[in-house]
Every structure is written in C-alpha cells, then in structure tokens.
Amino acid sequence: MILKSLVDIVKGCKRNERISQEKLYRQFYPGLFALCRKFFDDEQDIITALNNGMLNVYKNIDQYDSAKGELFTWAYTIVRNAALTHLRNNSNKPLNVEITGAIENAIGHNPFKELDWGDIYYFLGKLPPATRAVCTLFYIEGFMIKEIAAQMELSEGTVKWHLNEGRTILKKLLTKKDIY
Structure with missing residues (x-):
C-alpha cells in the first residue's frame, strides 16, 4: 500500500502500522532533529530525546485533532517537551538553583x-x-x-x-x- 498523504499516515499510525510510523518519523525527522539539537551537543542525547518524543507522538496520536493545528506543530511540541524532560532527568548540574533577586x-x-x-x-x-x-x-x-x-x-x-x-x-x- 502506498501512503499518499499525511492523512493516510495518521490513520495508519492510529492502527499501529509500522510502515506509517516509519513514514511519519522520516518525514518529520529533519525538523525535529534540528529542534533537539538546540538542547544537546551529544548526538546520542539528541536521538534519545527525539525517539522518546516520537514514541509519545505514536502513543497519543488519537489525541491529535487536525482542526486545532498542523500535525508537525503538535509533534514538535511533544518532542520539545520530551527534550526538556530528558535534559532535566540527565543533567549533571541541578537545574533548580535558586537565585535571590531578579536580574x-x-x-x-x-x-x-x-x-x-x-x-x-x-x-x-x-x-x-x-x-x-x-x-x-x-x-x-x-x-x-x-x-x-x-x-x-x-x-x-x-x-x-x-x-x-x-x-x-x-x-x-x-x-x-x-x-x-
């Protein structure tokens, strides 16, 4: 079966079809990789954050509503949140350093x-x-x-x-x- 549109890909992802998931991953990979690269130097961290985010996209694809916005924007938000979670969970330095007084x-x-x-x-x-x-x-x-x-x-x-x-x-x- 040849997937002709993003609508077909989303329908396939909702049915847990691997080919649709791979097609979606490949289509969004460049933009989402660039997003994760903004947060990490290490390619392993970039790929981990991207893959964790895409896994969340697949798990929550039923929640996507095309009337509310583009699929890429929705996936971008999920992957950005996954990158922030990965950064918080794997940071060598504590992120929550209290600073007195506003700068x-x-x-x-x-x-x-x-x-x-x-x-x-x-x-x-x-x-x-x-x-x-x-x-x-x-x-x-x-x-x-x-x-x-x-x-x-x-x-x-x-x-x-x-x-x-x-x-x-x-x-x-x-x-x-x-x-x-």
Whole structure:
C-alpha cells in the first residue's frame, strides 16, 4: 500500500502500522532533529530525546485533532517537551538553583539577532545544557519567562539567571568573533 498523504499516515499510525510510523518519523525527522539539537551537543542525547518524543507522538496520536493545528506543530511540541524532560532527568548540574533577586537586564539585547542558523547552533553549543535550553526557549522559540519556568520546573529568578549567564557567555564569544 502506498501512503499518499499525511492523512493516510495518521490513520495508519492510529492502527499501529509500522510502515506509517516509519513514514511519519522520516518525514518529520529533519525538523525535529534540528529542534533537539538546540538542547544537546551529544548526538546520542539528541536521538534519545527525539525517539522518546516520537514514541509519545505514536502513543497519543488519537489525541491529535487536525482542526486545532498542523500535525508537525503538535509533534514538535511533544518532542520539545520530551527534550526538556530528558535534559532535566540527565543533567549533571541541578537545574533548580535558586537565585535571590531578579536580574532585570536578563532580557535585554538578543545576541542572536544578526546571526545565521549555523552560527546560532554553534554558539548555543558553547553554553551549559540548562542555560542553552533556557536561551533556546526564550530567544529562538519565543517563550516568556513564566512559560519557561513552568516548562522546565524552575523559578522565574533562575530562568532570568540562566538568560543573563547565557548573554554573558555569548557576549564574550561574540566579542572574540567581532560579532557583538
């Protein structure tokens, strides 16, 4: 049977057909791999987060409603949440570091504004995992500080600290490259 459309693929996934699941995986792999790459350096972590997310997509495919949005957007959200869970569960450093006092300048200058995607991935890769995740969600994904705090189970002060830490590290790196 030749699968002609995404509708056919979704129907096949709902019936637990391996060929449909593989087709969906292959179709979404490039975009979802790029998403996970924003959070991890190690290819094994990237693949693990992606596979865990896709497993959740397959398990919950019955909950997908095409009237509410595109399948890729729905899968993207599930895989992003799986990446954050993997980051939380496997981080060498505790993510929940309380910082007293708000760091007001944490949301100032966007260090990625004038870079291309290859450069952004390169510089994000230089940040510690938790800081990279916060900066990715804030600068790339456009999440608000409250949303990041809820997603990553951090206090808002800790999110602001990670944003400030990320900007400080990135400023040093970008200054060396004459970009900042």
